[in-house]
Amino acid sequence: MVKICGENVLVCSAMIEIRNIQKSFDGRVVLDNITAVMETGKCNLIIGASGSGKTVLTKCMVGLFEPDSGEIIFDGKNIVDMTDDERKSLRRQIGMLFQGSALFDSMTVEQNILFPLDMFTKQTTAEKLKRVNEVLEKVNLVGSNKKSPAELSGGMKKRVGIARAIVLNPKYLFCDEPNSGLDPQTSLLIDKLIHDITTEYNMTTIVVTHDMNSVMEIGHHIVYVHKGKKQWEGSNKEIIFSDNELLNKFIFASDFLQDAKQMRMLGAKKG
Numbered sequence: 001m002v003k004i005c006g007e008n009v010l011v012c013s014a015m016i017e018i019r020n021i022q023k024s025f026d027g028r029v030v031l032d033n034i035t036a037v038m039e040t041g042k043c044n045l046i047i048g049a050s051g052s053g054k055t056v057l058t059k060c061m062v063g064l065f066e067p068d069s070g071e072i073i074f075d076g077k078n079i080v081d082m083t084d085d086e087r088k089s090l091r092r093q094i095g096m097l098f099q100g101s102a103l104f105d106s107m108t109v110e111q112n113i114l115f116p117l118d119m120f121t122k123q124t125t126a127e128k129l130k131r132v133n134e135v136l137e138k139v140n141l142v143g144s145n146k147k148s149p150a151e152l153s154g155g156m157k158k159r160v161g162i163a164r165a166i167v168l169n170p171k172y173l174f175c176d177e178p179n180s181g182l183d184p185q186t187s188l189l190i191d192k193l194i195h196d197i198t199t200e201y202n203m204t205t206i207v208v209t210h211d212m213n214s215v216m217e218i219g220h221h222i223v224y225v226h227k228g229k230k231q232w233e234g235s236n237k238e239i240i241f242s243d244n245e246l247l248n249k250f251i252f253a254s255d256f257l258q259d260a261k262q263m264r265m266l267g268a269k270k271g
Contacts, residue, residue: 015040015171015204016061021070023056030056031067032228041202042220043195045209049250053228054208055176061206062094062174063087074172092120095165095203097175101157103149103164109136110145113164120168135163139193155186159193166197173198173205179214187211191218212251215239224250240265 016038023031030053038044046054059065061072063079072079074090082090103112110132117128136142139159149157158178165173175194179187195218198205207214215222219236224247232239232247239251252258 015075016206017071017073018057018061019071019073021057021060021072022068023053023060023065024068030228031060033070034225034228034230036223036230036233037221038204038206039221040204041199043198043205043207043218044221044223045207045215045219046223046225047209047215047250048225050210052225054225057225058174058176058206058208062096063091092168093171095168095170095173097158097161097165097173097178099177099180101149101161103157103160105149107148108145109141109147109149109152109160112149112160113167116164116168131167132163135167138166138197139163153186154182155189158182158186158190162190162193162197166201169201171203173203175205175207175209177209177211178207179209179211184213187213188217194218215251226250 018034018036018038021031021034022029034053034057046057048054056065060067061079066080077086079087079090104115107115110129113132113135114128117123117131121128123131132145133142136144139162141156141159141163144152144156144160149160152160162178165175173194178190178194182190191214194205194207197203207218209215216236216239219239222232222234222236222239223230224232224244226246232242232244234242239247242248
C-alpha cells in the first residue's frame with residue numbers, strides 16, 4: 001500500500017488502516033474522526049485514560065461495533081462493506097487475548113486451546129494436539145496440558161490465553177490489558193512474549209493498555225486517545241521527546257516519571 005504524506009511518498013506495509021472513524025452512543029460522541037495505521041510486524045499500542053474511547057475503537061476494529069462513519073481497512077478491504085461470510089473469514093484470522101484471560105474453568109489447558117481448532121478447522125485429533133503442543137512450547141508451558149485454570153498463576157493463565165489466541169496462526173492479534181493484575185516482573189515477561197510472537201510471525205498486534213512499562217518496552221507504534229480524539233501518534237523512542245501536554249500529563253503523571261523523562265532527554269542530547 002502507498003500512503004501519501006504531504007509531498008513525500010511513504011510505502012506502508014500496514015495491514016489495518018482506520019480512516020475518519022466516528023462513533024456515538026445516545027448522542028454522546030465516543031470516537032471523533034480518528035485516523036491511524038496499525039503496522040504489520042509491530043506492537044501497536046492504543047493508550048488513554050478510562051473512558052477515552054480506546055476500547056470502543058478496538059471493538060469497531062474487530063466488528064463488534066459498527067462505526068457511524070469512516071472506514072476500517074483490513075488488507076485493502078473495508079470491514080463495513082464485508083459480507084457475513086467475509087467477516088467470518090476475517091474473524092478466523094484474528095486472535096484475541098482478553099483482559100481476564102477468559103479461560104473456561106471447566107476445561108483443562110489443552111481443552112481451552114483446542115476450542116478454536118474444534119470450532120474453525122477440520123483437522124484430525126492428532127493434528128490438533130500437535131498444534132496445541134507447539135503453542136504451549138512457544139509460551140513456555142510444556143507439559144501443562146492437563147492442568148485446570150484453577151491450578152495456574154495469573155501469569156500462566158495469560159500465557160495460556162496467548163497460546164489459544166495464536167493457535168489458528170492469526171494475521172492479527174488483539175490484546176486487551178494483557179498485564180492487568182500481574183506483578184511488574186511477570187508483566188515484563190508477557191510483554192516480551194507478545195513482542196517476540198509479533199515479530200516472529202509478522203502479525204499486526206494491537207494492545208490496549210494502561211501499563212506504562214508496556215508503552216516504553218514494546219511500543220513500536222503508539223496511538224494516544226483522549227476524550228474520543230487521537231491526540232498523538234508515534235513510537236516509544238519519540239514519546240520521551242513529545243511536547244504534547246495532554247500526553248505528558250498522562251504518561252509522566254508522577255514527579256518521579258517526570259524526572260526520569262528529563263534525565264532521558266538530557267542523556268539523549270549528550271549522546
